[in-house]
Amino acid sequence: MPTLDAIELTKQLVQIESTNPGTYEKEICDFIFHYLKEAGVEPELSEVENGRCNIRAMIAASESKSDCGQPSYQKKHPGQEHHLVQEQHPALVFICHMDTVVVGAGWDENAFSGEIRDGRLYGRGACDMKSGLACALSVFAETAVKVKDGGLQLEAPLVFIGTVDEEGDMKGVEKAIDDQWVTAEDWVLDMEPTDGQIQMSHKGRTWFELEVQGVTAHASMPEKGADAIAGMAYMLTYIRRNIKECPVHAELGRSTATFGQIQGGYSPYVVPDCCTATIDMRLVPPMDTQKAAQLVREAIQYGEQNVPGVHGSCRITGDRPSVETHPESFLLRELKKAVEETTKAAPPVTAFPGYTDTAVIAGKLGNPNCMSYGPGSLKQAHKPNEFVITTEIDRCQEVFRKLVRNMLTGPRAL
Numbered sequence: 001m002p003t004l005d006a007i008e009l010t011k012q013l014v015q016i017e018s019t020n021p022g023t024y025e026k027e028i029c030d031f032i033f034h035y036l037k038e039a040g041v042e043p044e045l046s047e048v049e050n051g052r053c054n055i056r057a058m059i060a061a062s063e064s065k066s067d068c069g070q071p072s073y074q075k076k077h078p079g080q081e082h083h084l085v086q087e088q089h090p091a092l093v094f095i096c097h098m099d100t101v102v103v104g105a106g107w108d109e110n111a112f113s114g115e116i117r118d119g120r121l122y123g124r125g126a127c128d129m130k131s132g133l134a135c136a137l138s139v140f141a142e143t144a145v146k147v148k149d150g151g152l153q154l155e156a157p158l159v160f161i162g163t164v165d166e167e168g169d170m171k172g173v174e175k176a177i178d179d180q181w182v183t184a185e186d187w188v189l190d191m192e193p194t195d196g197q198i199q200m201s202h203k204g205r206t207w208f209e210l211e212v213q214g215v216t217a218h219a220s221m222p223e224k225g226a227d228a229i230a231g232m233a234y235m236l237t238y239i240r241r242n243i244k245e246c247p248v249h250a251e252l253g254r255s256t257a258t259f260g261q262i263q264g265g266y267s268p269y270v271v272p273d274c275c276t277a278t279i280d281m282r283l284v285p286p287m288d289t290q291k292a293a294q295l296v297r298e299a300i301q302y303g304e305q306n307v308p309g310v311h312g313s314c315r316i317t318g319d320r321p322s323v324e325t326h327p328e329s330f331l332l333r334e335l336k337k338a339v340e341e342t343t344k345a346a347p348p349v350t351a352f353p354g355y356t357d358t359a360v361i362a363g364k365l366g367n368p369n370c371m372s373y374g375p376g377s378l379k380q381a382h383k384p385n386e387f388v389i390t391t392e393i394d395r396c397q398e399v400f401r402k403l404v405r406n407m408l409t410g411p412r413a414l
Contacts, residue, residue, distance in 0.1 A: 002038040004142050006397040007121065007390050009134035011114035014123035020099035020167045028098045029055050032137065032162050039141035040148045048164050048175045055098075055162040056181050059144050061088055061408075062153040090185040091157035092331075092407055094136035094400070095173070095357050097166030097190075100125035106384030120387040127376025127388040132191025135375065135393060136160060139400040154408045159186075166357055169318075173357040177364055184365040187331040187407070190358045191396070193376030193388070196343075198335055199352035200371040201325045202359040203252050204283035206292050207318035209276065210235065212264075212303065214310045216273040225271030226309025229264045232275040235296075235303035235312060239279065242295055249284035251325060252351050256282045278317075289319050323359050325349060326368035331407075335373060338402040342395060353378060373399070 003009050018028040029045070036043040036057045045053040103111045103124050111124040121131070140160045146152035161181055163172030176182055192199075212232045217225025239257050246255040257279055264275030281292050293316065300312035326332065332349070339347040352359070352372050362370035375392035 001145070002035045002141050004138045006131070006134045006138045006393050007116075009138055010121055010126065010131045010388070010393055011116070013130040013134055014114040014121070014126055015112050017112055018099050018125070019102045020165060022102055024052055025098040025162075025164045026051060026053075029053055029162065029164075032098070035137060035141065036144075036160070039144045041141075041144045046175060046179050046181075048171050052164040052172075054164060054172050054176055054179075054181070056176075057140070057144075057160050058088070058091070059140070059147055059154060059158045061155060061157050088157040089183050090187060091159045092404065093159045093161060093182055093186050093188045094140060095161040095163060095176070095182070095188060095190050095361075096129060096133040096136050097164070097172065097357060098133070098162045099164060099167045100128065100130070101167050101382045104382075104384060108385055111386075116390060119390055121390055121393070122385060122387045124386055126380075126386050127193040128378070128381035128386070129190075129192050129374060129376075131376055131388040131393050132193065132374030132396065133162070135397045135400055136191050138397060139404060142401070143404055152409060156408050158404060158408060163357055170355075170357065170360055173360045174364075176357075177361060182361050182365070182367075184367045186367065187334075187369045188358050188361055188367060188371075189331065189335065189403075190356050190372050191374030192352065192356050192372040193374055193378050193381060194352070194372050195377045195379075196392075196395075197348045197350045198332065198339070198371055198373050199350050200323070200329070200332065201251055201351040202320075202323040202355055202362075203255070203351070204281075204288060204322035205318060205320040205355050206281045206283055206289045206316065208279040208281070208292075208296055208314050209317050210279060210296065210300075210312065210314045212275045212310050212312045214271065214273045214275075214307075217271040219269045219271060222271050225273070227271050227307055228275040228310055229272045231303040231307040231310035231312065232262070232264065232277055233303075234306045235299040236277060236279075238299040238302045239295060242298075243281070246284075246287045252284040252322065255284050255287045258282075283322055285322055285324065288321065289316065320355055320360065321363040323362045323370070325351075329369050329371070331369040332371060334407050335371065335399075335403060338399045338406060339373070341402050342399045347373075 214228030265272030358370035
């Protein structure tokens with residue numbers, strides 16, 4: 001019988017390194033695989049790349065409720081040629097990423113200790129998001145045990161998905177979508193740290209790589225060359241100035257642009273003939289990737305006009321659409337109810353500052369039932385001495401218990 005204490009499970013998960021880049025997710029995926037089997041559930045794997053696998057398990061609805069108002073079907077998944085999975089939609093899906101960012105410098109202690117001190121559990125991934133992963137896993141396992149013992153019936157399936165590469169290019173959730181592990185009909189919740197808030201909306205995330213070619217010359221005769229860095233400076237200034245003029249969204253605020261990396265030239269005494277820069281745009285409606293690309297093209301023209309002889313080009317290296325809040329969402333209503341039953345207070349519904357697995361699902365599938373709620377604060381994520389407050393783990397575990405009870409079991413209680 002696996003541990004159902006989410007705090008103890010968080011400690012165990014933090015003690016398993018799953019940095020990205022670094023050790024990646026194999027060891028923690030193996031741990032989760034055996035944890036689910038101990039709970040009496042048969043998990044399945046789907047390889048994303050180079051042995052990095054997503055993991056999924058499902059607790060099916062009872063036979064009398066198996067169609068959930070929708071047709072069920074069987075499907076073979078890649079790498080699982082001999083394993084048929086009975087698909088049931090809609091389902092309540094708990095989706096959690098298994099990777100963390102790298103450890104980095106500045107730690108006062110072992111980054112994988114899982115030490116609990118003064119009500120805080122420390123370690124890389126403690127809040128982002130191994131505590132949320134522990135809450136989801138423990139409630140999933142608890143539900144599986146009760147269904148297996150015959151003390152509980154589900155009116156719709158409960159699904160757990162662990163993804164790889166959320167802290168990278170989000171290839172794991174892309175593969176989960178391709179595998180049809182999630183659909184536009186499902187109720188999808190991730191357990192990112194949300195400071196006690198429900199977070200549904202996201203700014204869009206569009207990445208560009210901008211390149212400027214110039215003409216080299218001796219620095220004592222700059223008029224004989226074309227300064228690629230100067231051209232880039234005009235272009236970035238144009239983007240920075242004009243992004244501030246974009247419309248402000250009532251919930252998501254302003255669109256922003258960050259120039260994260262820049263390289264150019266090869267000597268202090270030579271007119272640079274090349275320069276490259278990366279641009280991270282966080283976009284709010286009505287600004288989108290198409291309009292952002294037009295802004296970059298205009299910036300290139302502006303730079304070329306101001307520094308004759310330079311030529312700019314750009315390519316889009318990442319494109320994630322913005323996601324708005326859907327007040328009519330069934331999952332949003334039920335999650336608010338579960339939080340209020342647990343905390344005796346209505347939870348705020350706010351925007352998530354970054355981009356999550358559920359945002360990818362919402363953006364690609366148009367699913368209005370995708371959101372985040374989990375223990376911890378994003379302010380602690382990716383920092384040295386990362387921690388999560390243990391009472392928040394207890395709170396979220398209880399919220400997820402109530403959510404399963406309310407959504408999937410009718411009048412029955414876990």
